Amino acid sequence: MPAAAAVIWIVALLIVALVIVPVAVTLLQRALNAARAIEGYLADMHEAGGRIAGHTGAIPALDRTLETAGAMQPVAADIEARTGVVAGMLAARAERRARP
16 A cells, blocks of 8 residues: 555544544434433423323213203202292291281
8 A cells, every 4th residue: 555545544544533533422422411301301291291190080070070960950940949939938937927
């Protein structure tokens, strides 16, 4: 191998070893740090998602409550009418007692 070719190879290897490898290592370190940060954020999101799921677990029970309340509406109207009658009777009785 001619001396010029050997010098070119040595210079190229030195450039790779002294410039490109450190730059690549730095970029890989930054990517690894970003991946670790993302992993931490994902852990936080997973925890928050578990809490949200726990808080929304009662929604089916609330749906059943609304269905029951809807079914009770006609009964409530009947109860209101009857209590109105009872209230009228009690008011009349109180009025009679108040008169001497």
